[in-house]
Amino acid sequence: MGTKRIKLVIESILENVPLVGLSVNNICRHANFSEEVSSQIDLCVVEAVTNCVKHAYKQIPGHKVEVDISLYDDRISFSISDHGKRMKILQMPRLEFDPEDVEHLPEGGMGLYIIHQAMDEVSYKTEEGKNTLTLTKRFQTG
Amino acid sequence: MELETRKEGEVLVVKSLEKRLAAHIAAEFRERLAQLINEGNHLIVLDISEVEFIDSAGLAALVYTLKLLGRKEQLVIYGARGPVTNIFELTRMNTVFQMFDDEKGAIAALSG
Numbered sequence: 001m002g003t004k005r006i007k008l009v010i011e012s013i014l015e016n017v018p019l020v021g022l023s024v025n026n027i028c029r030h031a032n033f034s035e036e037v038s039s040q041i042d043l044c045v046v047e048a049v050t051n052c053v054k055h056a057y058k059q060i061p062g063h064k065v066e067v068d069i070s071l072y073d074d075r076i077s078f079s080i081s082d083h084g085k086r087m088k089i090l091q092m093p094r095l096e097f098d099p100e101d102v103e104h105l106p107e108g109g110m111g112l113y114i115i116h117q118a119m120d121e122v123s124y125k126t127e128e129g130k131n132t133l134t135l136t137k138r139f140q141t142g
Numbered sequence: 143m144e145l146e147t148r149k150e151g152e153v154l155v156v157k158s159l160e161k162r163l164a165a166h167i168a169a170e171f172r173e174r175l176a177q178l179i180n181e182g183n184h185l186i187v188l189d190i191s192e193v194e195f196i197d198s199a200g201l202a203a204l205v206y207t208l209k210l211l212g213r214k215e216q217l218v219i220y221g222a223r224g225p226v227t228n229i230f231e232l233t234r235m236n237t238v239f240q241m242f243d244d245e246k247g248a249i250a251a252l253s254g
Contacts, residue, residue, distance in 0.1 A: 014166040021162070021195065039195065039225035040232075046197050050165040099237040102214060105205045110198035110233050117232055 191221025
């Protein structure tokens with residue numbers, strides 16, 4: 001079976017982001033990922049697209065966020081691109097907290113943590129002003 | 143965003159009618175909850191039985207609300223479904239928030 005591809009493009013407005021998530025969730029279900037895994041992938045792509053809108057474009061409308069989806073025999077991958085400010089870090093942030101210490105509970109950094117936890121491969125590159133975060137999830141075998 | 147509220151004794155039950163509790167409504171969600179706290183509601187059951195999806199911004203709004211209240215014993219969550227529970231577990235937020243399957247139990251936990 002050959003690779004199947006689709007590209008989703010939204011304007012940099014947070015209200016558009018759920019539409020990407022809903023589309024991704026349905027594509028994952030169609031590709032036979034479980035409901036749980038499909039929801040996790042939906043979440044990771046939403047986190048990535050939200051980051052583009054909030055941080056790369058500082059919530060200024062009029063810019064494009066692109067999501068290129070490739071469905072292979074053994075995996076699905078998502079390349080999320082913007083032409084805004086480059087992301088500073090890609091490494092998984094530490095999510096350490098004392099659940100009893102309410103005052104110091106984290107309110108940020110959870111998005112990237114979730115992406116690293118839930119996806120099999122995460123990479124980031126910038127070429128000619130275009131930043132691309134690529135997320136890959138493999139079908140479980142055996 | 144759509145929220146439904148009702149009072150059960152001292153406890154305010156806040157139900158999210160939004161299916162996706164995420165970045166696109168997180169700021170408004172925070173503000174609405176802060177307003178309810180400012181109006182004197184200091185014991186809150188958050189009913190998320192209609193919620194199918196929560197992201198880090200949605201979770202951050204819950205953490206923010208908990209910080210406004212001050213103590214873990216003032217905010218509990220009721221009705222989290224599979225995929226949503228999964229995200230609480232992935233981020234260990236299930237160790238921060240008491241989570242209930244039944245509303246009576248959630249209300250009783252705050253009323254004690």
